[in-house]
Amino acid sequence: xxxxxxxxxxxxxxxxxxxxxxxxxxxxxxxxxxxxxxxxxxxxxxxxxxxxxxxxxxxxxxxxxxxxxxxxxxxxxxxxxxxxxxxxxxxxxxxxxxxxxxxxxxx
Amino acid sequence: xxxxxxxxxxxxxxxxxxxxxxxxxxxxxxxxxxxxxxxxxxxxxxxxxxxxxxxxxxxxxxxxxxxxxxxxxxxxxxxxxxxxxxxxxxxxxxxxxxxxxxxxxxxxxxxxxxxx
Numbered sequence: 001x002x003x004x005x006x007x008x009x010x011x012x013x014x015x016x017x018x019x020x021x022x023x024x025x026x027x028x029x030x031x032x033x034x035x036x037x038x039x040x041x042x043x044x045x046x047x048x049x050x051x052x053x054x055x056x057x058x059x060x061x062x063x064x065x066x067x068x069x070x071x072x073x074x075x076x077x078x079x080x081x082x083x084x085x086x087x088x089x090x091x092x093x094x095x096x097x098x099x100x101x102x103x104x105x106x107x
Numbered sequence: 108x109x110x111x112x113x114x115x116x117x118x119x120x121x122x123x124x125x126x127x128x129x130x131x132x133x134x135x136x137x138x139x140x141x142x143x144x145x146x147x148x149x150x151x152x153x154x155x156x157x158x159x160x161x162x163x164x165x166x167x168x169x170x171x172x173x174x175x176x177x178x179x180x181x182x183x184x185x186x187x188x189x190x191x192x193x194x195x196x197x198x199x200x201x202x203x204x205x206x207x208x209x210x211x212x213x214x215x216x217x218x219x220x221x222x223x
Contacts, residue, residue, distance in 0.1 A: 001169050034209050036152070043202055043213040044144070044152060055211065087152050091209060095168045096142065101151040 002027045004090055006099035012107045019075040021102045023088035028068045032092035035064055035073045038101075039084045047086075048073065080106060109134035111203055113214035119221050124191040127217045129203030136184035137161040140208040143177060143188040145199040153199075158186060159208075193221045 003026040013019050023033065031051035036044040046055045048064040051071055061076045075082055083106055088099040114128040129141060142157040156167035160179035167175055171190070179186045186203060201217045204210025 038152070043216055044204070044210070045213075046206070046209055046211050049209050085151070089152075089154065089209075095166065096154045096157065097168070098144075098152045098154055 001095050002029060002090055002092070002097060004088055004097050004099040006086075006088055006102050008102060009100065010103040010105070012105045013078050014107045015078055015080060017078045019078050019082075019104060021073045021086055021088075021104075023066075023071040023073070023099050025069045025071075025090055029090045029092040031067050032090055033064075033066065033071050034089045034091060035062075036087045036089065037082075037084045038087065044087070075104075078104070078106070109139075109205060109212045111205055111212055111214040113201075113203060113217045116218040117220070119193050119219065121194055121221055121223055123193055124189060125193060125197075125219050126187055126189040127201050127203075127219070129186045129188070129205075129214050131184040131186070131205060134205075134212075136179075137181060138207060139205040141177070141179065141186040142204045142206075142210050143175075143186075143201065144204060144210075145201045147196070147199040150199075155188065155190075155201075157208075160186070190219075193219075195221050197221050 005024045033051045035048040038044045052064045063074045085101045085103045143155040156177045158165040158177045165177045176189045198221045203214040205212045
């Protein structure tokens with residue numbers, strides 16, 4: 001099975017900072033990559049699919065890029081409501097594996 | 108607005124099975140794929156499997172193969188996830204998610220506790 005590896009596992013940044021999370025696939029997955037946000041005590045929320053397409057209603061400060069094996073999620077200006085754990089997920093053929101998550105906190 | 112409503116919390120003995128339901132309303136059930144994801148206490152999200160109800164196709168994560176069965180009843184717009192041979196490591200919140208194909212709508216989660 002294809003493995004998904006995120007980095008860092010956690011980060012702390014100030015309000016207004018630019019935040020970047022990386023996700024790597026053990027094999028190429030084209031752009032079959034999604035990003036989810038999970039706020040404390042809540043269920044997951046789909047943010048981005050097809051590596052870079054913003055889901056309807058998601059603030060434009062979120063963006064995604066990448067293809068093949070390397071992907072990034074960027075928050076252009078971190079807001080207090082962005083405190084959450086972020087997960088990448090591959091959804092190419094076979095199992096839809098999640099990364100291990102990146103916890104984002106406010107400094 | 109699509110809503111997914113899951114069955115209530117369960118307490119199970121080791122070695123037993125659990126079946127969690129996920130009932131959809133507000134949309135066309137056969138337009139969706141339903142994924143099942145679980146989250147053990149303090150841990151990350153773990154994808155278990157998914158079903159495409161319109162063609163009754165299901166696929167599963169390797170680590171649950173042989174132990175999990177995902178089904179869908181189109182007549183009641185309900186998906187089910189059954190997990191057998193439970194151990195304490197299966198204690199988790201289980202979520203269903205519906206989308207085309209990625210989950211955009213989520214159930215409220217079902218806590219399954221495995222304890223002797």
